[in-house]
Amino acid sequence: MMQVLPIQTSATTTECPPTGKLIVLTGPSGVGKGTLMRSLLQRHPQLYYSVSVTTRSPRPGEIDGKNYYFINRSKFEQLVAQGEFLEWAEFAGNYYGTPRETVVNQIQSGKLVVLEIELEGARQIRASFPNALSIFILPPSFEELEKRIRGRGQDSEESISRRLVRAKAEIAAADEFDIQIVNDDFEMALAAIEAAIFE
Template sequence: MQTGRLIVFTGPSGVGKGTLLRSLLKHHPELELSVSVTTRLPRPGEIDGQHYYFVSIEEFEEMVKHGELLEWAQFAGNYYGTPRRPVEKLISQGKCVILEIELEGARQIRQTFPTALRLFILPPSLCELEHRIRGRGQDSEDSITRRLRRAKEEIEAANEFDIQIVNDDLETALKNLEAALFARC
């Protein structure tokens, strides 16, 4: 990998983005994972600058005002975003930086960082995605219904991305992901 690049990693909840990303980073420590900024309070064990950059609402709003974020959104009463400077610094050092974000953030990145490589992780089917979400045993029926409705909307947007990878089998999906990344990074 010679030239730095921003890689946007998106897909519906339950598709296995986190599992794929952890495997990818384990096998390729030369890749960098972007650290987001948030206004929510740290959870036990979270370290500022490692898990998130924790800031006040006022600090976050100043970052938005001064164009310091590549993308941002409000979720569950808190703000989340991607700080521009750390990403640009890593890219200028020749690093490929991965940004795991939701669809709306990925759409913002298309405007703020048009050279980013945009990857979308797809489930093999909606039925399988529902099976995975239910298998977690973490969500209420109402939450599952909302997640699946949102997943349908997100899947319809997959063609907005440069590359789509189906996560049917973890090893196959990881190989396809590596091929897509290392052909372009």
């Protein structure tokens, strides 16, 4: 059952309006979630994208407040203690979380809200939003996923090894989600996501 914010008073507000919906996009690191999400938002500006909070450093070209909200660990832990996150997880030595209040307000106002999050966070969302549409993005093969991660040139060998070990466990969880889409052909994968959201 959705947790309603204290400002809501009517018992009927515990249910989302028919048009409001939460869409969760997840999959292993390097599978192309971010690229698919950017194209989806360009094509459908009516979608509300929830910007995550993270303790990791910005990558080249990333903008605070657009790609992520970048904060330090102590501030993140303070927000966790205050119950400010809809979900949060630690991944590759950094925290990631979804701000609760904005997402709940947007859904209750009838918006389609999309999240691009890691597996652990996606599981937390399913527990609190059982009606959310969950989409798992798969690589064409594990070998292709490794090639993509290495091709980014952003991670140390140790970090790549950790990501690959974690990716195997994440791929094994794909069946937990409503829809699985293989990101082999980018346009076909994007079209499949659109079909799932707007059917």
